Amino acid sequence: MPEMYFQIRWPDGQEESCYSPSLVVGDFLTPGQSYPVADFVHRCDKALSQASERVRQKYGYFCSSAMDQLGRIRERAEPFAAEPDGLVTVQSFKPGAR
Template identity: 70%
Template sequence: MPELYFHVRWPDGQEEACYSPSLVIADHLAAGQTYPVPEFVARCEQALNEASERVRQKYGFYCSSAMDQLGHIRSRARDFETQPDSRVTVARFEPGAR
């Protein structure tokens, strides 16, 4: 299954690479786009759950790495709950190693 990393910049300027086990993340996020934190989290939830389901369909089990990534995104987003105008930028996509 082709994996994809999506590099994001959080409202505090910190950048990090996030993991998706499927290219489906690119159906929900766009490189160069900036999203309000709650919308970013919602899009990631939808995409990573969909990606994990694709793994289940192919291999018979859900992708724990996708769920771990989603947990990290949710946790990181809580840092900005008191800043209602906070936004996350999707800097770029990067294919995973084969």
């Protein structure tokens, strides 16, 4: 199953590399696009949940790495919840090594 890394920039300027076990993240996020924090978290929830489900369908178990990544995104987003103008920018996608 092809994996994907997506590089993001949080509203405070910090950058982070995030992991998805599937290319499905490209159905929810677009490189160069900025999203309000809550929308970004929602999109990641959908993308990483679908990615984990794809792993389950193929291998018979959910992808704990996808769920760990989603947990880190939710945790990192919490401080920005009160900032209605805060944006997360998706900087790039990078396919993982197979």
